[in-house]
Amino acid sequence: MAVYTEVTDEALMEFLARYEIGTLLAFRGIAEGVENSNYALKTTGGDFILTLYEKRVNPEDLPWFLGLMEHLAAQGLSCPLPVRARDGQNLNPLAGKIAAITTFLPGVWPRRILVEHCEPLGAALAKLHLAGQGFAPTRRNGLGPDSWEPLLQKCLPQADSVQAGLGGELSAWLAGITAAWPRDLPVGHIHADLFPDNVFFLNGEISGLIDFYFACTDLYAYDVAVCLNAWCFERDFSFNITKSRALLRGYMAHRALSGAEQAALPVLAQGAAMRFLLTRLYDWLNTPEGAMVTPKDPLDYYRRLRFHLAARDASAYGL
Template identity: 40%
Template sequence: MSVFTKVSHTELQDFLKQYPVGELIGFQGIGEGVENTNYFVDTTDGRWVLTLFERLNYADLPFFLGLMDHIASRGLPGAMPARTHAGENLVSLNGKPAAMVRRLVGQSVLFPTLEQCKQVGRSLGELHVATASYPGRCENSRGVAWRENTGRGLLAHVDADTRALIEDELRAQAALDWNTLPQGVIHADLFRDNVLFVDDRLTGLIDFYYACNDSLLYDLAITLNDWCTEPEGAPNAARWNAMVSAYRSRRGITPAESDAWPLVLRAAALRFWLSRLWDWTFPREGDVVHMKDPNAYRRILEHHRTHAPMAL
């Protein structure tokens, strides 16, 4: 969530007239994340998050906004998109597709407790059960083909050790048949900054704009890699076990998933290493641009490549 498109006070005032949200009090750009422009917006009717979509187009967005409606209506702690006076949840601002959602209470955590890891695992399992009835479909824009193409696209721009690691991991990943794994709608980006807590109570799952149809196990791997690993890339056993146990209390793991687990963990690490490495190699311009260190995910990938994974 960075600021690539500036919005003035007057522009935002005019934009908000489309919504039954009262008068503008104030707004502030959010400098975290890397994909969209986001602002916190305060009005006389409450607190909101305004998103201008920098890469997604209008045709893609009904899937994400409909999914958020679907999740919130089933009691999960997701933000329901606001609707205009005309009943629309997707409009435009400064030439970009835009949407507003009610700002949820709580804060993200940097150093999660065991209870917070349990709640994330339980909520992820509940999310996978709830999304089974969602009729929308969206291919993973950062899936197998993207990982292959992005990795190949970086080879001419990185050092020899990095090039060898990318090439070897892409060869290893070619052995994984994703079609053997249970599929569904996944969050695909459930990092610590996309979950809100009040103390140890989970109050919000946010930022569904990477959601897609893919392997459910891959979603668990993405989440574990962020929440339950140490800075050197090794798993924190207590947090890892707490999250996995809580997840399994809501959704069981199949034998095919157990067999694929080592490569799925590596694929989840590879995806974020490559995306961060690409952004460092080919930086984007913006008023506030937050780029994350790719080496954190290189260390996770390298650990998974040289150690047997913790069991599911």
């Protein structure tokens, strides 16, 4: 979440007139994340999130994202529910962008990840995968393996300004990852970005999953690998195998990972680390001045990637 696009009072009031959510009481920007412009919206009808879709979101994908959220919510998954305007539309123009209102979920995301967070997280991810199976439309992963080489090429001219030799290392590592990438594992709808700031906890339990704007149809086990990267490293970038075991135990209590999925975990984790390293590197080099957002250090994922490159098999993750 972030704020790239400012919304005037007049534009907001005109936009809200389309909806039946009560009278505006409060409105403020949310300065976390890197993708869309997000605002906390409070009305006499309750609390909501207003999102204006920015640079990486293809407007043609928005109906799919919102449709998936509606489907998951109907299946009992706690996720934001898009609010429809009086005319039935859940997407409307605002400040030159396409915007949507979704329900607000209570809870807070964990600033310090504990082992106790990881098993519920794994269970929630598996439930998301299972709940999505009845949603027929599909969406290609626009930030999947086929996108990594073009993204790296955009970064190579300046990559070594971030760290000496970085461009050459990433080129060599990426070639190995894409050559080993599995193509025949179970596929379905995945979140693809289930970082701690997209998972809310309340009274020790998960109260909601948010930010589905990277969701797509891809390998289930890749989604697991994204979470291993996001949840199981300590602040010194050492891998916490106890957290990994808990995450995988929670996941496999609801959806078993096949032998082939388990065997592929090292390369899937490498790919997940490479994906976030490259998008963070691109943002580090290209975030516009004045944006109300702090780019994330791409070298955080460089350090994670080095661990995964040394992993010989799934035992590195506690299996």
